[in-house]
Amino acid sequence: MQGGPSTAIILDDPHQWRRVNLRLLISATIAFNRLVAPPALLRHLCAVLLAAAGSQLAVAPHRVHLRQYHDYIRTLSPTGGSGRISLKPSRTGVYGLATSRGTRAYQEDTTSVSCVSLPPAVLRASYLASSSATLRDVASKWSPSTPAEQEVAGQLAWFACFDGHGGQPVSQFLCKELHAIFEDVQEDMVTDTVQYTRSLGGYFRRFNGGLLERWVRKEELKPVRAGAGHPRATMARAAAATRPTGDAKGPAVDAAERTKAEEAERQRAKEREREREAERSKPKTFADLVNSAKAGPAPSATQGTVGSGSGTVSAVEASAAGQTAGSRSKEEADNAPPQLSQQPALIHSAESRGEVPLAGPIEGAQGARSSQDSSASPSSLDSQPNSHPASSPPSAASEARAGLTSLTQRIPPPETLAESTLTLSERLTLAWLHTDRLIHSDPQLDVGGSTASVVLLHSLDTPTQPFYSSSSLFLTTAHIGDTRMLLASVSDGTAIPLTNYHHPDDRSESERLRKMGAGMITDSFGEARWMGALANTRSFGDSKFKKVGVTSEPEIISQLVRGDDYAFVVAFSDGIGGVMSDQEVVDLCRDARHPHDAAHRVLRFAEELGAQDNGTVLVVPLRGWGRMGGQDSTKQRREFRRSKVDLYRDSRT
Structure with a gap:
């Protein structure tokens, strides 16, 4: 664009590049967007186009390949044209984002927004395998016919919120790579990924794959012995192997045999000591x-060449x-x-x-x-x-792709599943487990951990509509940790949780970890910590705690929703959820004109209450945006809490 605004609309042209007068484009754009965009999001685009009257817009052909993520969503117009809707964060974008470092030295929260793609046939097979009769009925009627429809029908809007702990590397890695790994995982990676998870030992020693169990070749799994490699267990087995067993004459043995056994035991003890010394001296990372x-070199150490x-x-x-x-x-x-x-x-x-x-x-x-x-x-x-x-952003994607090959042994799935494909839930589980393995394998990433809350929005309308104007929307959340996602009802403004807190005192998590014994420790303030250190029982990274039950298996919730019944989805980190209730978050977004304003309202109120942790708020509008009914039930409570805050006094130590 020359001399015009930064906003650009790219149209497909099968013939050649041409220049279109912007005045002629305005009417077509308004007519097109009335069909796919809510009025509140349309006004700004029209204002920008009208202000740039007389400018020229270069229109170039564009083709999208499946299985490749983008920072935009493609849409089709009734006349056969197509356009791009940017997913980059901005004050006038199609979602709202607000972040704050709080009083912390570093910002460990990250967010990821992109458009991932899967073949429509794979998505349809996943929906038909669902236990929901309603979803199966809708999926049976959803069948994109033309090539143009198939190109856009496989798009899923990806919105993710990550909260790192122990440093920034893990949450930043997830922000840049998790959506790409979700697209790239394949069925033949399941068995080796499950075998690696079993090798973590402890809680995972008998892990069979969870949701992925049907894809595992059981005959390829190697048993993991309890206590293998532990010095105390090794010494006990060696002592048992050399202990005299006696015979029919009684428990006593000949003195010569006893002396010989004692000498053999001493030799084994020396060998074990040398092995332990050698193991301690080896570099672990x-x-x-x-x-x-x-x-520096030893006084007469041998020099070893590196490289060529x-x-x-x-x-x-x-x-x-x-x-x-x-x-x-x-x-x-x-x-x-x-x-x-x-x-x-x-x-x-x-x-x-x-x-x-x-x-x-x-x-x-x-x-x-x-x-x-x-x-x-x-x-x-x-x-x-x-x-x-x-x-190092330029090489990040290539390094992550290389990890898929270098770490994972490709083992074909069972023959009975040769013609099947991963469901959406299975793909998410495999991507989460494999990403956790990538983090463990890199010494610079394996220094902490991160939570993750991801929502995938897929339009089942025909023709396909963007997530914010779709009347039939399939919503999937994959979650680990204590980041939070809520769905706001249009009828009465009720906050509907899409995630649970994975804390040691949560009922479902305490049931899952019961076999690990008394690992939960509660301090004098009533805050529960697993093994006395972790607030979350599910997370990426945290390799030192995997053996005691900290898992990266996501909790997945899927449902088919009517876009007109829900106003928005809001995601936020524990820096927000720690000082506000779910209903307070939804009520603060109630009358906002734009998702950007809603996100900043929530963040600003958390700061007024004295929130010190990193804070992130992500607001994703749905078709019911701006039509929320009911009353603001938490308004008086918020005003009372605000009046009782004294930041200067509360911040004193």
């Missing part, structure tokens, strides 16, 4: 390996401090951890034991220390391309 390399260049990095010392290289015995030298050049062998051996290989960092470090930088110091390893995707 790539960061440990880099730190040990920075410490001439530069070398010293091998990690294996003996204790104070020992010289010349005094080390052959046994101690054998116990030394592998050098950088031996890391591929270490990775392969870890894979054979069922452990998680390092995804990417080893290769990245080797490639960076090539012949073009042979004289670089060890400290330069910190600046090599080994950062998490959030800090």
